[in-house]
Amino acid sequence: MMGGRRLSLDWIGAVPFLGYVALFLFLPTAIIVAGAFASEGGPTLVNFANLSRPYIVSAVINSVILSAVTAVGGAVLGAILTYAIATGNPRGTFRRMVTSACGVLAQFGGVILAFAFIAAIGPASAVYVYFSQHHLDYYASGVWLYDLRGLELVYLYFQIPLMVLIFLPAVDGIKPQWREATESLGGGTWTYWRYVAGPLLAPAFLGSTLLLFANSLSAYATAAALINQGGPILPLQISNAITSEVGLHEPGFAKAQAVVLIVIVAIVSVLYAVLQRRTARWLQ
């Protein structure tokens, strides 16, 4: 009996935290999920039916394409940078500098990042002025920076450093003895990458790419600051649905879109977990 009483008293210690997350983490989540299936008349699927509106469908497709492009681009470029770091002195200043910079840059995003690119290559930038004076008007067919193509470029700014941070441990795990063993067994550089380093790094590379995909899919602030009109991607559509007149008449609509976003992120997480499990058998 005493044990039971002690236990219940102990639980009180966790109440402030649990109460807070219940109110501000679980309640909003519940509001989304419940709200997505609710209308004034009761349970409904009409919010999901509304997702078939062409602008939503195209926003989802655009979001997936944008995320795929920046995930693959960020992964490839990030992997190259990772390799450049990993082949250097493991305790060198170069490596320390680059990994620290990546830690900061991977988190650098949103409004300020959008403005940085507008200042760097936007229509009023020194770079653009110089190029257009030299007959290299890269906005001749429209200012693509404020467009999906602009997002693709700008997202790379945080995708590449993020790739370095999550891929570097895998590359560090590659032992120089494996290359030497390959060589002494008769294999060259191609064989080494094809049969040893490639298969060893592939799961980590794919997994990192998935994380980058989810990262890009969830990003909102950068796109909101860069793109003034319309909502070419899902996060912007969600925002429109929360704040616009139309959205207020359809409170379930934003929630249904949010559920779509959660589902895509969940699918990516599952794929990631599957990948992790596959490599677990030959990793400690």
Next chain:
Amino acid sequence: MTASVETTPRAGVEIRLENLQRRYGAVTALNDLSLTLAAGELVALLGPSGCGKTTALRLLAGLEEADGGRVVIGGQDVTGLPANKRDVGMVFQSYSLFPHMVAWENVAFGLQMRKVGPADRKKRAIEMLDLVGLAGFADRYAVQLSGGQQQRVALARALAIRPKVLLLDEPLSALDAKVRSRLRDEIRRVQLEVGITTLFVTHDQEEALAIADRVGVMNAGHIEQLGPPTLVYTRPATPFVAEFVGLTNRLPGTVKRGVVEVRGTELPLVQADAADGPAIALVRPEAVSIASDGDLAAGPLVGTVIAVAFLGATSRVTVDLGDITVLAQMPTSAAAASPAGTRVRLTLRTDPVLIAREETAAVEH
């Protein structure tokens, strides 16, 4: 290359390292190193870290380029060839198994590089695993094998390609003591069975002496002495060898007319042309015997036993002579007569001894 799969023993080939030079910046790793390994011979290169032994092995493997000199394997000059064209099998210190392949796939990897068909290479891989006693572990990943088992798979992998040379780069040093001596004997058995010329690099003198046909003791980029283990141990050619291989007493004495006089005993010299004057005689503990009976009156070789270390069949006795302590090694039965505290008289066996002139820093084993 033909891909026969049987494990017929075959004679190894001769390997010559000729006047090899290697510098890293200002550091000379190899200084005019020459070494010939007879066909089928196992030579151990022994030395402290940084002595150049690993560099020598890597030059032979083709993993590093020499600044000068030649590498000749079986009469063919391979100095300019990259590692993957040299036909050498190599076992590394540790972690060299490919972690994403199971044991037999690791062993079959080199055969795959040589375009051996899938069925043949699996068959041969299993045979090689059998050779190292791991046939039952063919489907395990490296993480599922112990350190010793991993090294055996690495040995099988190196031998599967029927290399002309087997290179062992401190293959035992990441293992614990018990596994180490078992695997050492196992490596020797397999090497003799296959008959392959082998270079074994280690910093552990016991390992080198136990396994090798000949031991080369290296110091500062060159070989100080090369010879059979017994000779290297009993007749060290230089003070460095004497101190690096086995335990040695450093006894102050005086060189006079071709002999060195140590505490009243005259010992013949290895270095016959040594100039007269004060010197340190290097005397093995085995060359020191003790007697606890007879005349124990004060004398230069009379002292007190202060410790007896039981080593199994032999024991090592530490004797305090007042100004210095001397180690003596003898059968345990003989040592039993003089426990700590006993007054004893030492006798130095009149074998030829090496002398060292200056107070060289003690070598770490």
Next chain:
Amino acid sequence: MSRSRRAKLRAFRIVTLVLLGAFFLGPIWAMFEFSTRGVGENSPRTLDAWKAIATYPDLVAGIVASLELAVITSIGILVVLVPTMVWVRLRLPRLRRAIESISLLPLTIPAIVLVVGFSPMYQWMGINLSDNILTLSLAYAILVLPYAYRALDAGLAAIDVKTLSEAARSLGAGWFTVMWRVIVPNISSALLNAGLLSVALVLGEYTIANNLLYPNLQVEIVSVARTNAGVSIAVAVASLLFAFVLLVALSFVGGQRGGRQRTRERLVQTFARDFSGGTR
């Protein structure tokens, strides 16, 4: 490794560093350049845009609000999280996995999704409780929760909470004394770490504020940009510099004990596993 390969590798590393270095430093340099431009072509560099910041009252209000939010959020999250984490380690070890999972959960829920759930809650709060912008800190604490959790977890892992508190208790200390006089001083660098991370995150936050229609710093930067791009970029540079100073400070935290290398690794790690868009 052969010498020719080593030389090739070196060339590859230099080219990679130069190209990516330009990509990453270019935009930051461009912001400085942009914010110091004069009016008209070929006019000299000027700090007019910087001086004009103070003449935008909404912008100043946004800056003040964000700073207040940063302070309230970081203190709030520490006040809730530290006692909970210590208590769980001492008395409720069975709950530890659950607390960890809950704390890291916001990493997998994009902020733009969370805000959909917050929206009706803040509408209700605005009518029934308060529509002060500082109420945003309740939502922000969820945003910084995973980061704060990881920083504190690293700090608590480095000390033996159980033994320390038992020792203090046996000497007659009450629970409050144990917390305040024993635990807190021993995890001071972790506290600072968690606090600074929270500040950096809150100052960069745009998604939640913009969608709940609260004018914080980032929202004001966007709105000022419509009338004067120079001023808003000047503020952007300033906030970037401030965040940079915070992060540098962060990498010095714990420099005396445990070594800076470890702190930096931890910092990198803390950022590394984020894949929910964070403040983006």
